[in-house]
Amino acid sequence: xxxxxxxxxxxxxxxxxxxxxxxxxxxxxxxxxxxxxxxxxxxxxxxxxxxxxxxxxxxxxxxxxxxxxxxxxxxxxxxxxxxxxxxxxxxxxxxxxxxxxxxxxxxxxxxxxxxxxxxxxxxxxxxxxxxxxxxxxxxxxxxxxxxxxxxxxxxxxxxxxxxxxxxxxxxxxxxxxxxxxxxxxxxxxxxxxxxxxxxxxxxxxxxxxxxxxxxxxxxxxxxxxxxxxxxxxxxxxxxxxxxxxxxxxxxxxxxxxxxxxxxxxxxxxxxxxxxxxxxxxxxxxxxxxxxxxxxxxxxxxxxxxxxxxxxxxxxxxxxxxxxxxxxxxxxxxxxxxxxxxxxxxxxxxxxxxxxxxxxxxxxxxxxxxxxxxxxxxxxxxxxxxxxxxxxxxxxxxxxxxxxxxxxxxxxxx
Numbered sequence: 001x002x003x004x005x006x007x008x009x010x011x012x013x014x015x016x017x018x019x020x021x022x023x024x025x026x027x028x029x030x031x032x033x034x035x036x037x038x039x040x041x042x043x044x045x046x047x048x049x050x051x052x053x054x055x056x057x058x059x060x061x062x063x064x065x066x067x068x069x070x071x072x073x074x075x076x077x078x079x080x081x082x083x084x085x086x087x088x089x090x091x092x093x094x095x096x097x098x099x100x101x102x103x104x105x106x107x108x109x110x111x112x113x114x115x116x117x118x119x120x121x122x123x124x125x126x127x128x129x130x131x132x133x134x135x136x137x138x139x140x141x142x143x144x145x146x147x148x149x150x151x152x153x154x155x156x157x158x159x160x161x162x163x164x165x166x167x168x169x170x171x172x173x174x175x176x177x178x179x180x181x182x183x184x185x186x187x188x189x190x191x192x193x194x195x196x197x198x199x200x201x202x203x204x205x206x207x208x209x210x211x212x213x214x215x216x217x218x219x220x221x222x223x224x225x226x227x228x229x230x231x232x233x234x235x236x237x238x239x240x241x242x243x244x245x246x247x248x249x250x251x252x253x254x255x256x257x258x259x260x261x262x263x264x265x266x267x268x269x270x271x272x273x274x275x276x277x278x279x280x281x282x283x284x285x286x287x288x289x290x291x292x293x294x295x296x297x298x299x300x301x302x303x304x305x306x307x308x309x310x311x312x313x314x315x316x317x318x319x320x321x322x323x324x325x326x327x328x329x330x331x332x333x334x335x336x337x338x339x340x341x342x343x344x345x346x347x348x349x350x351x352x353x354x355x356x357x358x359x360x361x362x363x364x365x366x367x368x369x370x371x372x373x374x375x376x377x378x379x380x381x382x383x384x385x386x387x388x389x390x391x392x393x394x395x396x397x398x399x400x401x402x403x404x405x406x407x408x409x410x411x412x413x
Contacts, residue, residue: 015144022148034160050362057112062118062348069341078188087114087182092173094187096166120341139271154257202401212330224347266314281392289315290379298372
């Protein structure tokens with residue numbers, strides 16, 4: 001990494017942190033399929049109760065995001081991200097050494113607590129390091145998060161089948177710690193010293209900021225649940241609809257990988273579009289796809305499930321990039337870490353409901369049909385929020401915010 005600029009090195013390492021965040025959160029979703037076969041006498045043989053052991057992890061992951069902006073202001077973003085790599089790595093590995101449900105839940109909670117550091121701090125660093133091309137930086141960062149989501153089922157399935165489910169937690173934990181050692185050598189990032197080109201942040205009318213923030217927090221509350229639930233249930237969906245034989249666990253992981261990797265391609269494309277279009281014009285088509293897509297997955301069976309799942313994954317992951325850019329467009333840099341903390345806490349509290357919703361509804365009905373209908377209902381809320389979000393040309397030309405017309409509500413809203 002010696003030939004890279006400080007900004008490029010920082011972006012690469014923060015992108016790696018995004019990958020570990022989403023990878024770590026989804027290890028259990030596929031490992032559970034092996035755990036009920038390999039250690040049924042310890043964890044039981046039912047899918048739902050074992051998956052529900054991840055509930056506390058998602059709760060602490062959500063609640064933990066709230067104070068991270070304030071902690072960063074006290075001890076610095078470099079120290080916080082260093083804690084992220086080492087703490088999350090230790091948490092992953094300790095889950096692999098669990099001797100029972102309680103030990104597994106504790107290991108997952110430790111991992112979730114340190115993973116909570118990433119989004120408030122890492123996203124703020126990406127927004128700063130991206131300079132005037134923040135959409136592109138967010139898009140690439142989103143691809144790495146999506147890559148973590150896509151790799152989790154396929155790598156977890158491989159490790160669980162070849163070496164046992166415990167290695168599915170231990171191996172990525174060691175990799176996370178190794179990247180932390182590399183990050184430890186990096187100096188604290190300063191955009192000005194790194195020569196990042198960026199325009200002064202404009203003075204945006206307060207009523208527009210309020211509208212954007214309310215929309216952002218409302219979207220975050222439901223999108224977190226939809227995102228987390230879909231990524232959690234995807235391996236099980238592939239098993240039920242495409243690979244019912246439990247011996248086909250590697251196939252399940254690969255099918256889930258193929259579906260979610262489409263989301264990574266979408267995130268990169270969306271990131272490029274955001275730098276040229278208003279956020280609402282990109283967001284609306286994505287939300288319009290979600291409701292019919294989720295409803296279709298409630299009853300489809302066979303190979304048609306794979307392309308429809310890929311379409312839904314693309315919409316879900318694409319809107320994540322839009323959501324994270326909203327804060328960079330409407331919130332001044334000095335407030336971003338704190339706003340990201342609030343926004344991700346709201347989103348992750350919704351995400352914490354995903355594990356029990358998927359587990360309990362599957363336990364009650366024996367399949368994922370009702371889960372998909374419930375997710376479609378939440379996607380409708382996202383659509384309403386997208387309709388209400390500001391659609392301002394000043395997003396692309398910040399100098400227009402100082403024009404007299406920008407001070408009054410615009411017709412474009």
